[in-house]
Amino acid sequence: MHELxxxxxxxxxxxxxxxxxxxxxxxxxxxxxxxLAGVVEEALQAAFPxxxxxxxxxxxxxxxxxxxxxxxxxxCGAERQIGFEVWLxxxxxxxxxxxxxxxxxxxVTALELET
Amino acid sequence: MSPQPRVVQVRQNVLKQNDVVARALREExxxxxxxxxxxxxxxxxxxxxxxxxxxxALQPSRRVAALVGDLATENDALRLARTGxxxxxxxxxxxxxxxxxxxxxxxxxxxxxxxxxxxxxxxxNLVCPAAYDLGEELRVVLVSVTEGExxxxxxxxxxxxxxxxxxxxxxxAEAVGFDRQALRKNLEVVAPGVPVLEVSAKxxxxxxxxxxxxxxxxxxxxx
Numbered sequence: 385m386h387e388l389x390x391x392x393x394x395x396x397x398x399x400x401x402x403x404x405x406x407x408x409x410x411x412x413x414x415x416x417x418x419x420l421a422g423v424v425e426e427a428l429q430a431a432f433p434x435x436x437x438x439x440x441x442x443x444x445x446x447x448x449x450x451x452x453x454x455x456x457x458x459x460c461g462a463e464r465q466i467g468f469e470v471w472l473x474x475x476x477x478x479x480x481x482x483x484x485x486x487x488x489x490x491x492v493t494a495l496e497l498e499t
Numbered sequence: 500m501s502p503q504p505r506v507v508q509v510r511q512n513v514l515k516q517n518d519v520v521a522r523a524l525r526e527e528x529x530x531x532x533x534x535x536x537x538x539x540x541x542x543x544x545x546x547x548x549x550x551x552x553x554x555x556a557l558q559p560s561r562r563v564a565a566l567v568g569d570l571a572t573e574n575d576a577l578r579l580a581r582t583g584x585x586x587x588x589x590x591x592x593x594x595x596x597x598x599x600x601x602x603x604x605x606x607x608x609x610x611x612x613x614x615x616x617x618x619x620x621x622x623x624n625l626v627c628p629a630a631y632d633l634g635e636e637l638r639v640v641l642v643s644v645t646e647g648e649x650x651x652x653x654x655x656x657x658x659x660x661x662x663x664x665x666x667x668x669x670x671x672a673e674a675v676g677f678d679r680q681a682l683r684k685n686l687e688v689v690a691p692g693v694p695v696l697e698v699s700a701k702x703x704x705x706x707x708x709x710x711x712x713x714x715x716x717x718x719x720x721x722x
Contacts, residue, residue: 386596386627393513401509411504415513422629422656470655472691480691484659490513490630496504 391435453487521599524634534717540641542623596627644677
């Protein structure tokens with residue numbers, strides 16, 4: 385359950401960003417989350433309102449955009465999109481693909497501020 | 500109709516603070532010539548027992564120390580201290596993982612330049628520690644033969660993020676019907692090519708190979 389610590393970080397990032405834009409109430413926080421980030425989405429959704437309590441993000445929605453796993457296939461010599469399951473083999477030729485190009489994302493991408 | 504909200508683009512890594520501290524620690528470790536190894540596993544996989552044997556085997560020819568993360572007790576630290584190594588406990592309270600800031604704080608009054616190896620035993624947990632870089636050079640995930648061969652499929656990030664897998668309690672393999680091929684196959688799915696060693700800290704089986712790998716990696720890191 386490190387999701388509460390993460391939720392607190394997310395709220396802090398959102399607060400700092402909101403301050404730079406007039407300190408209005410935050411209606412939504414957008415987060416991009418890869419399957420290798422090690423985050424349980426449900427736990428993060430449960431923790432977020434607790435972390436947001438008493439801040440300008442109170443009542444805000446946490447919108448999670450799932451980022452797919454993208455690997456490099458050494459046999460095909462190309463990037464391949466795996467999807468949202470961690471299964472590190474090329475979907476085209478079946479070769480093992482230890483090199484992950486995308487899928488570790490855990491980043492705040494945008495805020496929706498009240499106007 | 501309520502007015503449209505204003506959308507502000509951000510793009511900030513949530514773990515940025517941890518990653519910045521971890522990078523600084525890694526640089527400091529390299530400059531100091533200390534090789535830092537972290538151990539992660541679920542509770543009861545044998546982290547402390549493996550570490551106990553490792554610390555004992557490395558001494559006195561190597562200068563070793565350990566940081567031990569634990570939710571509440573100091574039992575693990577006391578066990579490790581009996582090997583004669585410098586040991587410090589990081590009591591995490593309700594926090595289920597170590598982060599780079601905790602490691603930095605724990606090392607404040609230690610001179611890491613006086614060490615050859617520093618081991619960091621994480622809190623027993625296969626989920627949360629995966630997200631936090633501690634500045635270590637080698638991250639080792641332990642899985643015991645009693646745990647079930649599908650662990651890698653249940654916890655992909657921690658296995659994917661590790662540099663080495665230690666299969667522990669190998670002396671019990673036969674008794675529990677451990678399926679070596681199944682575990683290795685599952686590891687290949689989430690961490691293709693990851694090196695795997697089998698050890699028993701109790702009988703000493705495989706410990707020589709483990710120590711050889713540590714030595715090899717430490718030498719490679721220092722050059």
